[in-house]
Amino acid sequence: AQSVTQLDSQVPVFEEAPVELRCNYSSSVSVYLFWYVQYPNQGLQLLLKYLSGSTLVKGINGFEAEFNKSQTSFHLRKPSVHISDTAEYFCAVIKNTGFQKLVFGTGTRLLVSP
Amino acid sequence: DTGVSQDPRHKITKRGQNVTFRCDPISEHNRLYWYRQTLGQGPEFLTYFQNEAQLEKSRLLSDRFSAERPKGSFSTLEIQRTEQGDSAMYLCASSLGGGGLYEQYFGPGTRLTVT
Numbered sequence: 516a517q518s519v520t521q522l523d524s525q526v527p528v529f530e531e532a533p534v535e536l537r538c539n540y541s542s543s544v545s546v547y548l549f550w551y552v553q554y555p556n557q558g559l560q561l562l563l564k565y566l567s568g569s570t571l572v573k574g575i576n577g578f579e580a581e582f583n584k585s586q587t588s589f590h591l592r593k594p595s596v597h598i599s600d601t602a603e604y605f606c607a608v609i610k611n612t613g614f615q616k617l618v619f620g621t622g623t624r625l626l627v628s629p
Numbered sequence: 630d631t632g633v634s635q636d637p638r639h640k641i642t643k644r645g646q647n648v649t650f651r652c653d654p655i656s657e658h659n660r661l662y663w664y665r666q667t668l669g670q671g672p673e674f675l676t677y678f679q680n681e682a683q684l685e686k687s688r689l690l691s692d693r694f695s696a697e698r699p700k701g702s703f704s705t706l707e708i709q710r711t712e713q714g715d716s717a718m719y720l721c722a723s724s725l726g727g728g729g730l731y732e733q734y735f736g737p738g739t740r741l742t743v744t
Contacts, residue, residue, distance in 0.1 A: 519671075551735075558633070558720060558735035559672070566730065605671050614685055615727055616662070619671030 517542040517608050519620035527626045530598055536591040536623045538606030546608040548589040549617070550580055553603040562604075565589065576600070601627045631655070633736035635721050641742045642711055649707045650739045654723030661704050662733060663696060665689065666718040675719075678704060679727070711743045 520539045528534045540546065547566050551559040563574025570582040580591045589606060606620045634653045642648050654661050659680050664672035675694070677685040680701035690696075693711075698704040708715055718740050722733040 524669075547730075556737070558737045559722075560735070561732050564732075607671070614677075616674040616677065616685065617664075617672070617733060619673070621669065621671050 517544075517546060517610060517618045519606050519608055519618055521606055521620035521623050523623045524621070525624045525626060527628065528596055530627055530629050531595050533594050534592065534596050534600075534625065536604050536606075536625065538589045538591065538620060540587050540589065540606070540608045542587075542608060542610065544610050544612065546610050548580075548582060549607040549609070550574065550578070550589070550591050551605045551607060551619075552576075553605065553622075555602075559605065562591070596625070596627050598627050598629065600625055633721055633723055633734050635719075635736040635739050637739055638737060639740050639742075641744065644713060644743055645710055647707065647709045648711060648741065649705055650719055650721075650741075652704045652706070652721030652723075652736060654703070654721070655734055658723035658725050658734070659701065660724045660727060660731075661698055662722040662724075663704070663706055664720040664722065666720055666738070667716075672720055675706075708741075711741075713743045716741055716743045 518541045549564045550562040553559050563572050565572045565582045573579045603622045605622045607617045609615045636651045661678045663675040666672040678698040693709045696706045718738045720738045721736045724731040724733045
């Protein structure tokens with residue numbers, strides 16, 4: 516089975532500061548990795564995904580993430596955040612064989628203040 | 630781009646009543662997923678359809694839950710004899726194909742409150 520750990524339930528940060536949201540996963544098989552964002556009263560939107568190849572993945576809204584297989588991590592970063600980035604961020608994995616369902620972490624709330 | 634739509638957006642019901650939610654996926658998507666999200670948690674997989682066939686069901690889906698996707702288009706999720714523990718956001722997603730190669734597009738969700 517797969518599992519995802521997001522240790523930080525909430526990350527407060529000032530506008531224009533850099534931010535890193537941490538994600539660690541556990542799986543006995545190879546997985547694909549994702550970051551989703553959820554704005555209040557909305558569904559989830561895909562930020563970026565890692566399938567294979569370069570371990571540094573760039574996504575929408577200036578976000579990027581780095582896959583580290585040895586540390587089983589997929590941390591999300593942004594060099595300079597905006598107020599509009601305030602949202603819930605979910606890391607998710609999906610195994611790359613057999614039936615494939617998304618397994619989500621518990622989420623990290625990013626709070627950007629002026 | 631109409632996206633995935635869900636109806637209703639909010640539902641308040643009394644314990645013991647039955648409720649039904651509807652999901653309209655993106656029209657060309659043959660795969661449809663239902664997830665449940667409780668407060669402070671990430672979404673959890675409930676069930677999955679490929680066209681009209683329900684291929685996977687989570688153990689979270691008790692006998693009181695039933696899902697259908699007639700003709701491989703829209704889907705309904707029914708909860709019978711609701712309990713307070715059923716209060717959650719129910720999310721629907723659709724994709725063009727299976728696995729991580731195909732993005733799952735999520736709807737806005739139906740928030741269920743059982744009083």
